Amino acid sequence: MINGLENCELIIDKILEYQKNLVESYLRIIIEYQERLIEILTNFANYKKLEENSAVFRARIQKGGRIAIPEIEREAMNLKEGDIVRVIIIKD
Numbered sequence: 001m002i003n004g005l006e007n008c009e010l011i012i013d014k015i016l017e018y019q020k021n022l023v024e025s026y027l028r029i030i031i032e033y034q035e036r037l038i039e040i041l042t043n044f045a046n047y048k049k050l051e052e053n054s055a056v057f058r059a060r061i062q063k064g065g066r067i068a069i070p071e072i073e074r075e076a077m078n079l080k081e082g083d084i085v086r087v088i089i090i091k092d
Contacts, residue, residue, distance in 0.1 A: 058092065
């Protein structure tokens with residue numbers, strides 16, 4: 001038979017185990033939150049980098065599938081003949 005002291009020790013052990021599990025769960029949540037925050041900030045930094053090195057304009061496809069980059073965009077981006085650029089096409 002369990003006496004009062006042993007019963008208290010069992011209860012305390014269960015409380016400590018519960019608190020340990022609670023703290024571990026809390027720490028996991030905080031670590032996941034920090035990892036997600038780092039991911040968001042990294043994506044934002046990459047977006048800002050993309051924004052600084054990009055231009056958006058509308059163009060008409062010309063004969064032979066050519067697309068002309070407007071002069072104002074070429075000047076703003078300091079583009080010269082022969083420069084390589086990445087093109088993303090979204091049909092209006």
